[in-house]
Amino acid sequence: MPAAIRVHQTGGPEVLTYEEVATPLPAPGEVLIRQHACGVNYIDTYYRSGLYKAPSLPFTLGAEGAGEVVAVGEGVTEFKPGDRVAYAGAIGSYAAERTYPANRLVPLPDAISYEQAAGMMLKGMTAQYLIRRTFKVTTGQTVLVHAAAGGVGLILCQWAKALGATVIGTVGSEEKAALARANGADHTILYRSEDWVRRVAEITDGRKCEVVYDGVGKDTFPGSLDCLRPLGMWVSFGNASGPVEPVPMLLLSQKGSLFATRPTLGTYVAERADLLATASDLFETVASGKVKIPVNQRYPLKDARKAHENLEGRGTTGSSILLP
Template sequence: MPSAIRVHETGGPEVLTFEDVPTPAPGPGEVLLRQHACGINYIDTYYRSGLYKAPTMPFTLGAEGAGEVVAVGEGVTLFKVGDRGAYSGAIGSYAAERVYPADRLVPLPDSISYEQAAGMMLKGMTAQYLVRRTFKVEKGHIVLVHAAAGGVGLILCQWAKALGATVIGTVGSEEKAELARANGADHTILYRTEDWVKRVEEVTAGAKCDVVYDGVGKDTYPGSLDCLRPLGMWVSFGNASGPVPPVPMLTLAQKGSLFATRPTLGTYIARREDLLATANDLFAAISSGAVRIPVNQRYALKDARKAHEDLEGRGTTGSSILLP
């Protein structure tokens, strides 16, 4: 019988339980995936803690993974048994096997490993839409990336640098600063010991930034706004430190007619054509060498609790995956 990580009540990492579950059967339009790797993301902690409401209780955590199609449901023509696939979307990925809608699964090229895919589908496609669509990064832009040594952060730094931007990253330690610099950051700021808003002004010689990519949330507001030049964009795409309080619209005017947005990957890949375009652009960036996916932590599926403790304790860098 396959295994999965289940949550019966919301709370800390201790609520994650490793259980045997029945083999699911794919329904119409679905495939059954035997997963080779499952991605771990900060959003998983939001569902586990109850900050985000899960669709059912109990539930299986996780929103990305990669594996092999082992059965197809009625009407499925996009995939056949033996095909490789990867996804980011509906929760339920912390499992050895899972069913998934065929039209939300992406064909995985042979050049991309299952571990790479599981470590990048959510984070990589998030980075793709952030630098290619939410704010189109171009040569000469100055970009600030918070949590620059994190899963999305390392990919953002690489991609923005490849597009010709000057990249500034905030990090929590000198070790993480070295990692960020090795992945494209031109300047790093230790946010725990430095006045990072002042440092941004210094390293940009007063010019400040065209865009701030902020996955941290409460702790970086309103400082992120103070790092922007007039008409700059604040992209708040996560709440690792807690939700951002309500932002007065007049504040945006007073700080230079700023733009602010709270995007989600789900909106950007809602149509299958956008899903495929986003994923294929990501695959191309990896194949070209412009972006590398650092999978720096690997855990057995049964050790999901330890993975969450490490993640929330700021003890991880790059991508983390579970191995069923």
């Protein structure tokens, strides 16, 4: 029987259990995927801990993966057994096999490996909409990326640099600073030992940034607003340090008529045409070599607990994947 990581009650990494489960059958409109790799993301810890509510208990964790179609349900015409596919969205990916709605799958081109896809579907498509749609980065702009050595951070740094921006990244160690610089960051700031708001002002000669990409949350607010020039945009897309307190609207006015947004990937790819366009842009950018997907941690599926401990302990860089 295939295996999966199940959560019977929410809590710390210790609630992740490795179990044998029955092979699921695809319902009408679904396909059955034999997974080659499963992505590990910070949002998984929110579901595991109960910060985000899962549909029911018990449940299988994980929101992205890649593999091959082994069976299709009634009415599915876009995919057939043997097709290479990838996805990000509905939870349930920490498994050797899973079903998935065919209309939320994307075809995986031969130029992208299963491991690359599992390491980038959620993070890469997030980076794509952040940098191409939420705030469209162009040549000559200055961008601040928090957690620049993380999964989304490394992709954002590379992509923004490829678009001609000056990239400033905050990181937690010298090792992560070197990694961020190797992936496009022009300047790095050690947020634990440096006054990062002051350093941003120094680096930019007081002009500050057009946009701040903030996946950290509580610990970087309201400092992120102080790194923006007038009319700049604060893009808060994650809560790695905890959720941000409610933001007084008057504060945005006082800091320079700032824009603030809390986007999610789900909204940006709700329509199938947008999903396919987002994935296609990501695949093309990665295949071109402009953005590389560093899969720096690989774990057997049964070691999902260790993967979560390392992720929450900020002991990871780039992408982490589970191998069924």
